[in-house]
Amino acid sequence: MKQSLLLLFSFLFISAFSQQPATSKAELEKALQQKEQLSQSSLVKNLPFKNIGPTVMSGRIVDFAVNPDNPIEFYAGYASGGVWYTNNNGTSFTPVLDNSVTQNVGSLAVDWKNGTIWVGTGEVNASRSSYAGIGLLKSTDKGETWQNMGLKGSHHISKILINPSNPDEVVVSAVGHLYSTNEERGVYKTVDGGKTWNKTLFVNDESGIIEMDRDPNNFDLLYASSWEKDRKAWNFTGSGEGSAIYKSTDGGDTWKKMSVSGSGFPTGKGAGRIGLAVVDDNAVYAIIDNQDHRKKEKMDTDSDALTKDVFKKMSASEFLALDNDKLKKFLRANGFQEKYKAENVKNMVRSGSVKPADLAKYLEDANTQLFDTPVIGAEVYKSTDGGKTWGKTHEGYINNLYYSYGYYFGKIHVDPSNSDKIYIYGVPILKSADGGKTFESISAENVHADHHALWINPKKAGHLIDGNDGGVNISYDDGKTWIKNNAPAVGQFYTVNVDNEEPYNVYGGLQDNGVWVGPHNAKIDYGWQQSGQNPYESIMGGDGMHVQIDNRNSNIVYTGFQFGNYFRINRETEEQTYIQPKHELGDSPYRFNWQTPILLSPHNQDILYLGGNKLMRSMNQGDDWEAISGDLTKGGKPGNVAYGTLTSISESPFTFGLLYAGSDDGMLHVSKNAGGNWTDISKSFPKDLWVSRVIASKHKKERVYVTLNGYRWDDFKTYVYASENYGQTWKDISSNLPASPVNVIKEDPENENVLYIGTDNGAYVSFNKGNSWEAFSEGLPNVAVHDLVIQEREKDLILGTHGRSFYLANVSLLQQMNVSKMNDVLLAELNPIQFSSRWGSKYGEWYDVIEPSINLQLYSPSEGKAIITIKTKEGKEVQQLTKDVVKGVNIIEYDITVSEKGRKILEKADVEVKKADNEKYYLPEGMYDVKVSISGASKTQKLEIK
Numbered sequence: 031m032k033q034s035l036l037l038l039f040s041f042l043f044i045s046a047f048s049q050q051p052a053t054s055k056a057e058l059e060k061a062l063q064q065k066e067q068l069s070q071s072s073l074v075k076n077l078p079f080k081n082i083g084p085t086v087m088s089g090r091i092v093d094f095a096v097n098p099d100n101p102i103e104f105y106a107g108y109a110s111g112g113v114w115y116t117n118n119n120g121t122s123f124t125p126v127l128d129n130s131v132t133q134n135v136g137s138l139a140v141d142w143k144n145g146t147i148w149v150g151t152g153e154v155n156a157s158r159s160s161y162a163g164i165g166l167l168k169s170t171d172k173g174e175t176w177q178n179m180g181l182k183g184s185h186h187i188s189k190i191l192i193n194p195s196n197p198d199e200v201v202v203s204a205v206g207h208l209y210s211t212n213e214e215r216g217v218y219k220t221v222d223g224g225k226t227w228n229k230t231l232f233v234n235d236e237s238g239i240i241e242m243d244r245d246p247n248n249f250d251l252l253y254a255s256s257w258e259k260d261r262k263a264w265n266f267t268g269s270g271e272g273s274a275i276y277k278s279t280d281g282g283d284t285w286k287k288m289s290v291s292g293s294g295f296p297t298g299k300g301a302g303r304i305g306l307a308v309v310d311d312n313a314v315y316a317i318i319d320n321q322d323h324r325k326k327e328k329m330d331t332d333s334d335a336l337t338k339d340v341f342k343k344m345s346a347s348e349f350l351a352l353d354n355d356k357l358k359k360f361l362r363a364n365g366f367q368e369k370y371k372a373e374n375v376k377n378m379v380r381s382g383s384v385k386p387a388d389l390a391k392y393l394e395d396a397n398t399q400l401f402d403t404p405v406i407g408a409e410v411y412k413s414t415d416g417g418k419t420w421g422k423t424h425e426g427y428i429n430n431l432y433y434s435y436g437y438y439f440g441k442i443h444v445d446p447s448n449s450d451k452i453y454i455y456g457v458p459i460l461k462s463a464d465g466g467k468t469f470e471s472i473s474a475e476n477v478h479a480d481h482h483a484l485w486i487n488p489k490k491a492g493h494l495i496d497g498n499d500g501g502v503n504i505s506y507d508d509g510k511t512w513i514k515n516n517a518p519a520v521g522q523f524y525t526v527n528v529d530n531e532e533p534y535n536v537y538g539g540l541q542d543n544g545v546w547v548g549p550h551n552a553k554i555d556y557g558w559q560q561s562g563q564n565p566y567e568s569i570m571g572g573d574g575m576h577v578q579i580d581n582r583n584s585n586i587v588y589t590g591f592q593f594g595n596y597f598r599i600n601r602e603t604e605e606q607t608y609i610q611p612k613h614e615l616g617d618s619p620y621r622f623n624w625q626t627p628i629l630l631s632p633h634n635q636d637i638l639y640l641g642g643n644k645l646m647r648s649m650n651q652g653d654d655w656e657a658i659s660g661d662l663t664k665g666g667k668p669g670n671v672a673y674g675t676l677t678s679i680s681e682s683p684f685t686f687g688l689l690y691a692g693s694d695d696g697m698l699h700v701s702k703n704a705g706g707n708w709t710d711i712s713k714s715f716p717k718d719l720w721v722s723r724v725i726a727s728k729h730k731k732e733r734v735y736v737t738l739n740g741y742r743w744d745d746f747k748t749y750v751y752a753s754e755n756y757g758q759t760w761k762d763i764s765s766n767l768p769a770s771p772v773n774v775i776k777e778d779p780e781n782e783n784v785l786y787i788g789t790d791n792g793a794y795v796s797f798n799k800g801n802s803w804e805a806f807s808e809g810l811p812n813v814a815v816h817d818l819v820i821q822e823r824e825k826d827l828i829l830g831t832h833g834r835s836f837y838l839a840n841v842s843l844l845q846q847m848n849v850s851k852m853n854d855v856l857l858a859e860l861n862p863i864q865f866s867s868r869w870g871s872k873y874g875e876w877y878d879v880i881e882p883s884i885n886l887q888l889y890s891p892s893e894g895k896a897i898i899t900i901k902t903k904e905g906k907e908v909q910q911l912t913k914d915v916v917k918g919v920n921i922i923e924y925d926i927t928v929s930e931k932g933r934k935i936l937e938k939a940d941v942e943v944k945k946a947d948n949e950k951y952y953l954p955e956g957m958y959d960v961k962v963s964i965s966g967a968s969k970t971q972k973l974e975i976k
Contacts, residue, residue, distance in 0.1 A: 050716050052210040052744035053769060055183035061746070061769035062131045062164060065791065065812070068768065068805040073918030074795055074844070077887075079809040079829070079837040081519050082536065083554040084566035087543045088478075089520040089833060091497025092153055094485045095140040101487055104495065106502055107135035109153040110161050110814055110833030111520030115173070120502055120515030126173025128811045132791070133833050134161040136205075139190035141197040146170050148179075150187025154205045154240060155482060156261060156268070156437045158624055159522070159541060159832055161790060161814060162744070163187060166202060168224055179224030183214040185744070189242040193249045193281070198223040201282040203254055205238035209261050210744040215239065217254055219282045230278075231285040236260060237272030243306040243314075246446060246488075251311055252278040253417065254285065255304035259437065263694060263720070263742040265669025268437035269321035273301035277417050288417035295411055295420040296320050303440035309449045314413050315466070316420070317454050319436025320406035324427070336360040338393045344386040349379050364393055367612045375615065384616040395619040395672060403670070408432045408456060410442065410466040423466030431456040439482070446488035455481035459496060461509060472509025480542055499542040519554065519835035521546075524625055526830030527577045528821045529584040537587070538817075538830050539574025545589045546574070550826065550838060569599060578630040578638070588630065588652065593672060594622030594642060598652050609652030611640060620644065621666055623675035623694060633686040641676025645691050645705060658705025663693040680734075682726040690734060690757070692721025698736060700757050711757030716740075719749060723774045729782035732756055737772040741790065748772050750787065752800060763800025773815060778841070779822045783848040786827065788815030793829055797847045804918075810837055825859075843887040843919060855967040857960070858887035862974040863926065865955045870946020879948050884973075886922040890915040890964050898922060899961045900932070900953070900973075902939070908932025908953070915964065924960075926953050926975075 096104040102119035112133040114123035137150035151163025165182035184204035193199035206215025215238035217231035237258040245251035258272030275289040289295035300322030357372040445451035460469040478500025487493035492508035502515040522541035552565030572591025580586035590596030620642035631637035666674030682688035687704025698712035719738035727733035738749035770789040778784035817830040825842040843858035900909040
C-alpha cells in the first residue's frame with residue numbers, strides 16, 4: 031500500500047511539473063478525421079473566404095518536380111503553402127494540394143510517364159515554423175484526390191526516389207520529429223506502390239535521414255545522409271555523432287556507413303546537416319554544415335576596431351587607458367544607449383559601478399550565441415571511389431554561405447552534363463566550374479536570399495529553376511540573369527492588422543520577407559506589371575513582425591523585424607525611428623522573442639507597450655522607455671535561442687493599466703495598476719507551454735481569454751481558456767476543436783458570444799463563447815492561421831496565414847448569431863450598389879457582358895427551400911427567387927434583376943425600366959426590401975441602388 035501511494039505521489043508530481051508528451055500518431059489521425067467531419071457538418075461551411083494576396087512576395091520553396099522532356103511543366107512545393115502546378119513555365123500556377131488535409135510540404139516526386147504525384151509532407155529545414163506533416167501522399171488524378179500511403183508519424187519527409195523502370199518501387203527518407211525523439215524516421219522502401227513499407231535504414235531516435243540521391247544511370251546505387259539534431263524552444267544543437275553518409279547498392283534494401291573515422295569526411299559531435307549529389311558509380315559530392323569551431327586567429331592588437339570579446343578579460347586600468355575616440359566608435363557601432371558616451375562609461379568604471387566585462391555582457395544574449403559562434407560552416411567534399419574516401423574540394427572556408435545556421439540549408443547539385451560543375455546555396459547561391467575548388471555567386475537583385483531547392487536541366491546546360499524564401503526564379507544563362515515567377519499567393523505571414531482608411535489597408539509581417547501593406551480590395555492580377563506599381567508595398571525588411579497603426583493617423587506605423595528590432599515609421603515623410611528599449615549597462619540584456627509583441631494602448635495612442643522578458647512602456651511613441659515589471663518569465667534557460675520572453679500582451683479597453691502579459695515558458699501575469707503589481711495567473715495551466723495569445727475582453731472588464739501552444743514540444747493539443755474573474759480561475763473552452771496548436775483567439779467586436787480561433791490547421795468560430803466550435807472551409811485550405819483581425823466598420827474577418835497569404839470573409843451575418851437565435855432565419859446587412867446604365871451590355875465587341883450581382887448571406891435553421899422576395903419601399907413585389915438551402919450559412923447570388931411582372935409594377939409607378947442588351951431588366955435606383963422566408967420564418971434587410 032505504501033509503495034502504491036509513493037508511486038501515485040510520484041505520478042502526480044511528474045504530471046504537475048513535467049511537459050506534456052508529444053502528440054501520438056493515433057491522436058493526430060483522430061484529429062484529422064475530426065476536422066474533416068467538422069468541415070462537412072459546420073454551420074459556416076458555406077461562408078466564402080477570398081484570398082486577397084499579396085502575390086508579389088512569395089513564400090519558401092522546398093522542392094521541385096520538373097518534367098525532363100518538357101521543362102515548362104513542373105510542380106513547386108512550398109513549405110507551408112501546398113503544391114502548385116504550372117505548364118507554362120511559371121507564368122501561372124494552379125494549387126493541387128488544396129483537397130488534402132495539409133499544406134505542409136517537405137519533398138516532391140512525379141512519375142511523369144503516368145502522372146502520379148508523390149508528396150512527402152512536413153518541411154525538413156528545421157526552422158521556427160517548419161510544420162509537421164501527416165505522412166506520404168499520393169495522387170493518380172493530378173491532385174483531384176489524395177491517398178495517404180503511410181509514414182504518418184514521421185512528421186518530416188525529405189526525399190522520394192521513384193524507380194524509373196518500376197514506378198511501384200519507391201524509396202523514401204524521413205527526418206522524424208522536430209522537437210522530440212521518435213522511431214519513425216530513416217529510410218523506407220515499398221515495392222507495391224506504397225501499400226506496404228519496409229524500414230531499411232535506422233540510425234537512432236534523434237537522427238533522421240535528411241537527404242538521398244541516386245546514380246542517374248543506376249537506381250540500385252543510392253546514397254543517404256543522416257542528421258542528428260536536438261531542437262528545443264531555448265536551444266538548437268544541429269550536429270552530432272549520428273550525422274553520417276550511407277550507401278546502398280541494392281536499391282535501398284541494405285545500407286553501409288561510409289563516413290567513418292579515417293574516411294576523410296568529418297565525423298563526431300560537429301557533424302551537422304549533409305547534402306548529397308551523385309555523379310556516377312564512383313563519384314559523389316557532399317556538403318556538410320561543420321559545427322566544429324574554427325581555429326582561433328591571432329588578435330590584431332594594432333586594429334582600430336574594438337570587439338566585445340576584448341573587454342572580457344580587460345582590467346579597469348587598461349580600460350581607462352583606452353583612447354576615447356576608439357571607445358566611442360565601439361559604443362556607437364554596437365548600439366549602446368546615447369547616454370553611454372566614452373567618458374561617462376569610464377567614470378562608471380572608475381567608481382566601480384560597472385566593470386569592463388559589462389560592455390561584453392551588454393551585447394550578449396541567446397542570439398549572439400547562435401549568430402556569433404565561430405563555426406567552420408559549409409564544406410564541400412568529393413569521393414571518387416564510391417564513398418570509401420573523401421577529400422575537401424577547396425582550401426580555407428566558404429564564408430558567408432551558411433553563417434552559423436546551416437540547419438536551414440544543406441543542398442548540393444551537380445550538372446548532369448558536366449561533373450565538374452556544381453551548385454551550393456545558403457544565403458547566396460554559388461556555382462563552381464572546377465569541381466568545388468572555387469566558387470562564384472549567381473545571386474541577383476530579383477532573386478531572394480535563402481535558397482532551398484534547385485533543378486538543373488539535364489538536356490540544356492545553364493537552364494536552372496531555383497526555389498528560395500521568396501519563391502521561384504528561372505535562369506537560362508546559368509545564373510547571369512533570372513526571371514521571377516511569383517504568381518501564387520503563398521506568403522508566410524506571422525501577423526495581420528488593419529487600419530480605418532477607406533478603403534482600409536491590410537498590414538502583415540512575413541517570414542523572411544519583411545512587412546507589407548495594401549488595400550483590402552486590391553485587384554490581384556498582372557496589371558501592376560503594366561502600371562509599374564503593385565498594390566502591396568513593402569515598409570520593412572527582415573522577418574516581418576507585429577504591426578500597430580495609430581488610429582488618429584494611419585501614416586504612423588509601429589513595426590519591425592525579429593528579436594525586438596522595432597521602428598516608428600512615418601509613411602508620409604518616410605522617416606524611420608529605431609525604438610527598441612535598451613537595458614542599463616551592468617544589467618543583463620533584455621530577452622526578446624523572435625516575434626516580440628507590441629501594443630498601442632487603446633486609451634492613448636502615444637502609449638506603446640513592448641514585451642521583452644519584462645514589460646516595457648513608452649509614454650511618447652517609443653522615444654523613451656521604462657520597465658513596468660520585473661521578469662515575467664521563469665528566467666530563461668542556457669541556450670542559443672532567446673527564451674524566457676514575453677509573447678503576448680493585452681490591455682483592457684475598460685481600464686487603463688489593466689494589463690496581461692504571457693510568455694514562451696508558460697507564464698501569464700495580470701496587473702490591475704499599470705504595472706505596479708503583477709499576479710501570476712497561470713498556475714493551473716499545463717506547464718511550459720507557449721502563451722500564443724492573451725486577449726482582454728471588449729465586452730466585460732473581468733473577462734480574459736488565453737491560448738497556449740505546444741508546437742515546440744511536438745504537442746499538438748488545443749489549449750484554449752476563458753476566465754470571468756481576471757484569471758483567478760479558468761474554464762477550458764477547447765471543446766470539440768481537433769488537435770492542432772492554437773495561435774490566436776479574438777472576440778467579435780459586436781457579439782460577445784462569437785469567438786474566432788486560428789490554429790496550425792485552419793480557423794474556427796464559436797457562437798457560444800467556446801462551448802462548441804464550427805470550422806471555416808469554403809475557399810480556405812487546411813493551412814496554418816497565425817493571426818486574425820476584424821475590421822469593425824466593414825465587418826470583415828482577415829486571416830493572416832503562414833503559407834497562403836491573406837484571406838477575407840465578411841462576418842456581418844455571424845455577428846447576428848448566438849444560442850438564442852439558432853432557430854431564427856437571419857440575413858446579413860446588404861451594402862449599397864452603384865447603379866449603372868451599362869448593366870446587361872458590353873463595353874465593346876470583345877468584352878464580356880456587364881452583369882451585376884450581390885451575394886445574400888443568410889442563416890437557415892434547417893435544410894429546405896428559401897423564398898427570396900424583392901419589394902419596393904411601397905411593398906410592391908418586383909422579383910421572387912426560390913433556392914435550396916442547408917442548415918447554417920448559405921450564400922445566394924442575386925443578379926439585381928426584376929421579373930416581367932415587376933417591370934410592369936415599376937412602370938405603373940412611373941419608373942422606367944429598360945430591357946438590357948442581354949434581355950434582362952435590372953432594378954432602377956431606389957430603396958428596396960429583401961425578404962428571405964424559410965418554413966414560415968423570415969428576415970428582411972434594406973437594399974439601396976444608389
